[in-house]
Amino acid sequence: xxxxxxxxxxxxxxxxxxxxxxxxxxxxxxxxxxxxxxxxxxxxxxxxxxxxxxxxxxxxxxxxxxxxxxxxxxxxxxxxxxxxxxxxxxxxxxxxxxxxxxxxxxxxxxxxxxxxxxxxxxxxxxxxxxxxxxxxxxxxxxxxxxxxxxxxxxxxxxxxxx
Amino acid sequence: xxxxxxxxxxxxxxxxxxxxxxxxxxxxxxxxxxxxxxxxxxxxxxxxxxxxxxxxxxxxxxxxxxxxxxxxxxxxxxxxxxxxxxxxxxxxxxxxxxxxxxxxxxxxxxxxxxxxxxxxxxxxxxxxxxxxxxxxxxxxxxxxxxxxxxxxxxxxxxxxxx
Ligand SMILES: C[S@@+](CC[C@H](N)C(=O)[O-])C[C@H]1O[C@@H](n2cnc3c(N)ncnc32)[C@H](O)[C@@H]1O
Ligand code: NI
Ligand code: NI
Numbered sequence: 001x002x003x004x005x006x007x008x009x010x011x012x013x014x015x016x017x018x019x020x021x022x023x024x025x026x027x028x029x030x031x032x033x034x035x036x037x038x039x040x041x042x043x044x045x046x047x048x049x050x051x052x053x054x055x056x057x058x059x060x061x062x063x064x065x066x067x068x069x070x071x072x073x074x075x076x077x078x079x080x081x082x083x084x085x086x087x088x089x090x091x092x093x094x095x096x097x098x099x100x101x102x103x104x105x106x107x108x109x110x111x112x113x114x115x116x117x118x119x120x121x122x123x124x125x126x127x128x129x130x131x132x133x134x135x136x137x138x139x140x141x142x143x144x145x146x147x148x149x150x151x152x153x154x155x156x157x158x159x160x161x162x
Numbered sequence: 163x164x165x166x167x168x169x170x171x172x173x174x175x176x177x178x179x180x181x182x183x184x185x186x187x188x189x190x191x192x193x194x195x196x197x198x199x200x201x202x203x204x205x206x207x208x209x210x211x212x213x214x215x216x217x218x219x220x221x222x223x224x225x226x227x228x229x230x231x232x233x234x235x236x237x238x239x240x241x242x243x244x245x246x247x248x249x250x251x252x253x254x255x256x257x258x259x260x261x262x263x264x265x266x267x268x269x270x271x272x273x274x275x276x277x278x279x280x281x282x283x284x285x286x287x288x289x290x291x292x293x294x295x296x297x298x299x300x301x302x303x304x305x306x307x308x309x310x311x312x313x314x315x316x317x318x319x320x321x322x323x324x
Binding site for chain 2: 001002003004005007008011012014015018039040041042044045047048049067068
């Protein structure tokens with residue numbers, strides 16, 4: 001498989017899991033938390049699929065194209081490890097969907113992030129909330145859900161708060 | 163359509179036109195010229211589809227991941243406007259396939275490149291050679307071919323030397 005093939009597969013899987021998650025939260029009130037803006041493609045997709053939701057983006061450094069940057073009320077700038085536990089006053093209600101696409105591909109870094117991020121995510125999720133992550137999280141009190149058709153296990157992780 | 167959707171469509175169209183071009187040149191001898199390495203995804207794809215061809219990459223500044231950089235014999239470093247007319251001693255035979263993915267999306271820049279690049283491409287192409295370009299070229303003595311199914315006109319241009 002060429003890198004062009006892999007990139008297509010990765011983006012198609014990403015779209016398919018986000019669309020699936022958007023459908024799952026239909027009955028769950030609350031905002032969306034996008035952890036990591038990157039180039040803004042998934043933010044733009046979530047904004048299109050969930051036009052009635054507030055979407056808050058957490059990012060250390062904005063590099064996306066201006067077309068895909070939320071207004072300043074909805075950008076929470078800084079290290080997620082610092083900001084996520086203190087976002088309550090701005091974000092308000094617990095989140096219906098949390099999407100974490102933070103991995104740089106290094107397994108040690110993933111393990112470290114898993115340890116500090118998991119309790120923060122659990123804390124900010126509403127009952128019935130869905131969590132989509134590019135690496136595994138430890139979420140007691142959540143169920144791990146099967147991935148949509150065509151996504152290989154380990155590419156994404158999908159959890160739902162009980 | 164979200165930017166995630168557009169990116170998927172763009173990459174799928176790119177793969178489909180490159181696969182089509184690779185099939186078209188089955189009977190045409192000669193190397194492949196990749197004008198612009200970028201992140202190396204299309205180079206990697208061409209290398210996989212055309213394992214028996216020499217592929218020469220023309221690039222002003224190498225930024226691709228090391229996995230997708232050709233060996234130094236096959237990288238022609240510098241401004242294409244300067245190097246392409248003088249690549250004969252290194253490249254040898256006229257090319258069977260020339261892929262130009264050089265546009266930065268600015269129409270004035272595209273018009274300028276079209277003017278200097280077209281005669282150089284015409285010069286380096288073998289009889290029966292295929293040219294795939296992200297913007298229009300002026301190639302007298304070439305036929306413009308229909309695009310593969312599903313690619314909207316104007317996204318790519320496909321030419322074949324008579
Ligand atoms: C892979 S990109 C996100 C891509 C995005 N989901 C998309 O597809 O368009 C990851 C982003 O997360 C940010 N990031 C990673 N770790 C972070 C942290 N601990 N705090 C804040 N931002 C972080 C990086 O700066 C980068 O922009
Ligand atoms: Ni708002
Ligand atoms: Ni060689």
